[in-house]
Amino acid sequence: MPDLKIKKYEVHPKLGRHLVLDPRTLAYQRPYAGEPLKPAEWEPTVPVLDQEDLLAQGIRTSEMFQGVEDVDALGSCTGNSGTELISALHDAKTLADAGLDITDPVAAEKWAIGLYSDASHRDQWMDQNWPTTDCGSSGLGVAKALRSRGLIDQYGTATSALELCRDLQHGGLLAGMPWFKAWFEPVGSSALLDDIPDWEKSPIAGGHELYVSALEQVRQTAAGRIDYKRTIIRLRNHWTRSWGDNGSFRMSLAIYQKLRKQIDLLQPRLDASRH
Structure with missing residues (x-):
């Protein structure tokens, strides 16, 4: 096993991401x-x-997996994020062939739970997996699971705000980040995390995996450099449409800059010949 950098978070019904960095991905x-x-x-x-x-x-879940009791929530944010990313990467027929019905939210959530299980097994550093333990997983684990299913053939990593913006020119990304307690209730119709007062002073509730769906706004300073405070990204969450702005929220690159060492960004993608 490679020399992984691992930070485990407490698994929460809304949160289940662990930070796992593989130095080989830097290639x-x-x-x-x-x-x-x-x-x-x-x-x-x-x-x-x-x-x-x-x-x-x-x-x-008792009907999905043998020997498992029904549960009312899972820390399956990695599987959910991977499902959202894949739905933006493939057409409906390819997704249907992979068993993902994008017209049915219940069927899609079941598919995401299956992907979460797969990801937890790909995280070979863990001594538990789902089923039967709601142990969480990582962005790296879900990327490996998608690759094993033939839905992607490679994944790259971004380590700076500029690389994130550059990669968003070509597709969405998986973002794993610490989730602060103040962020459970977004403020305003835009659901911009920057608008939540003193969020930095609130405790970290756990780790969360999200799908970065858009670079909404790009602004520059007078010197011609990117303005982190006014450049905005949008992320899809998995807590129903009633949360945030139709299930999504926004944050500035200034927040990314503050938390960069605790965030991992992966972009699963297809070889150009398959586009």
């Missing part, structure tokens, strides 16, 4: 080389998912 990291940056959007075609209230959705 696929491309430094920003001055490429033009402009707004870009990669909205998922799958409905907004819900990793909670599984029983109310008609999802019984």
